Amino acid sequence: MGCEMATQKVVIKEDIVRDLRALGLKEGDIVGVHSSLSSFGHVEGGADAVIDALLEVVGKEGTIVMPTHSRNLERVELSPEEEAAGVLWLYRILPYDPERTPCTTGVIPETFRKRPGAVRSLHPVFSIAAIGPKAEEIVRAGDKDSLGGWKIICDLDGYVLLLGVDLGVCTAMHLAERIVELPERILAKITPPGWFVEKYPKDEWEWDIGPYPNFAKLEPICKERGIMRITVIGEATVKLLKLRELIDLYAQELRKNPELFYGEPREHEQVRNGPVL
Numbered sequence: 001m002g003c004e005m006a007t008q009k010v011v012i013k014e015d016i017v018r019d020l021r022a023l024g025l026k027e028g029d030i031v032g033v034h035s036s037l038s039s040f041g042h043v044e045g046g047a048d049a050v051i052d053a054l055l056e057v058v059g060k061e062g063t064i065v066m067p068t069h070s071r072n073l074e075r076v077e078l079s080p081e082e083e084a085a086g087v088l089w090l091y092r093i094l095p096y097d098p099e100r101t102p103c104t105t106g107v108i109p110e111t112f113r114k115r116p117g118a119v120r121s122l123h124p125v126f127s128i129a130a131i132g133p134k135a136e137e138i139v140r141a142g143d144k145d146s147l148g149g150w151k152i153i154c155d156l157d158g159y160v161l162l163l164g165v166d167l168g169v170c171t172a173m174h175l176a177e178r179i180v181e182l183p184e185r186i187l188a189k190i191t192p193p194g195w196f197v198e199k200y201p202k203d204e205w206e207w208d209i210g211p212y213p214n215f216a217k218l219e220p221i222c223k224e225r226g227i228m229r230i231t232v233i234g235e236a237t238v239k240l241l242k243l244r245e246l247i248d249l250y251a252q253e254l255r256k257n258p259e260l261f262y263g264e265p266r267e268h269e270q271v272r273n274g275p276v277l
Contacts, residue, residue, distance in 0.1 A: 009041040011234035016053035019233045020161075023240050027059035030134055030158030032150065032172060032243065033066050035108040039164025040234040047111035050163070055131065063132025065139075065153060067171055068103035068113045068120055070127055072096045073206055085193055091206040096124040103127070108163070121149060125206050126171065147175055154243045164236035168216035172243055176251040177213070186258050213261040218250055225249060 025031060033054065043049050054064050073091035082090065098120040103110050113120050113129040120129040121139045126146035130139050134156065142149030150172035153159075160170055167173065182190075192209045200207055222228035227245045231238050254261065 009234040011040045011043045011049075013045060013049040013053045013056075016050060016233055017056050019231050019238070020053065020057045023229050023231050023238065025057050025159065025161065025240060027057070028061040029058050030063045030132070030138075030153055030156050031058065031065065031161050032128075032153050032158065033064060033108075033161045033163060034165050034169050035066070035106055035162075036164035036236070037107045039236040041236075043234070047108045050108055051112050051115065054161075058132065061133060063130055063134040063138065063158075064112070065128055065130040065135075065149065065158075066109040066112050067105045068109050068127045068129045069105050070096055070101045070125055071104050072101050072124065082196065085196060086189060086210050087192070087196070088208045088210040088212060089206075090200065093124050093204055093206055096122075096127075098122060098127065105169075147172070147178070150243070151175060154247060158243055160241050160243050160246060162239040162241075163233075164238070166216045166239075167219050167222075168214065170215055170246075173213070173215045173218075173246065173250050176247050176254055179247075180251050180254045182254070182258055186262050189262065211262050214263075215250070215261070217260050218246075218253060221253060222246070222249065 031054075035050070037043060037047050037050065040050075045052070051064075055062075058064060072094040074094055076090045076092055078087055078090055103113060109129065112118060112131070115131060117135075118129050118131050119135050119139045121127045121142035123142055123144065123146050126142075128139060128142045128149045130136075130149070134152075138149045138152045141152045145151075154172070154175060160172060162170070189211060190209050192207075196207075219228070222241065223230075227241055227249060229240045
């Protein structure tokens with residue numbers, strides 16, 4: 001353990017504050033954060049230090065939002081017929097308590113949702129938690145619509161911050177799919193058969209039909225267009241984007257080449273929850 005610690009970079013809260021400000025995050029900003037604590041190396045103070053740094057950077061007028069997708073799911077094995085229909089995963093939704101149900105999106109969101117002043121949405125699967133003046137507005141928009149809170153962040157000209165993770169876990173990118181008319185060849189792959197929807201209603205079950213979009217394929221295009229700011233904090237690659245610019249670019253690329261994102265199947269646990277780190 002000692003040798004491993006010696007080879008890791010030690011990150012302190014002040015490092016995170018300094019580098020996030022240098023990246024362009026500032027007081028009053030609204031930012032949705034996807035994160036991996038382990039990606040930093042060793043953080044003195046752990047998840048709390050990262051959260052404290054984020055809150056310090058945006059100040060009392062800013063708002064921090066994190067995905068807190070819940071662990072209240074019971075996995076159900078797929079039948080051969082369901083697999084043939086292209087079902088990626090099938091879970092029974094169990095009772096959800098926003099104050100007690102743990103999340104699957106990592107140590108930082110799990111710590112964040114328990115913070116004094118944090119509010120969490122009532123969506124039984126894809127909840128979000130937030131702290132700040134806009135927290136209640138953002139979270140309440142996500143109570144029934146899993147993307148509602150992300151849309152508010154977009155409308156308020158907010159950011160997405162990726163701490164040691166890539167766009168593959170960026171839930172908000174699904175917003176582009178609501179404004180783009182996908183071609184029939186793609187819709188045929190991601191539209192469930194009627195018998196399946198009738199058997200597994202969405203208010204009781206969590207499922208998806210593949211292929212699932214690979215959002216990470218947009219990263220090189222973001223860099224090329226100059227909408228992604230990048231730095232390194234400790235051992236973590238950190239990326240900052242205006243959510244509106246990200247959604248507009250993804251929508252543009254979806255119209256142009258949807259197969260780039262829908263071209264191959266992905267591991268279902270990763271695409272549903274993101275990394276558990």
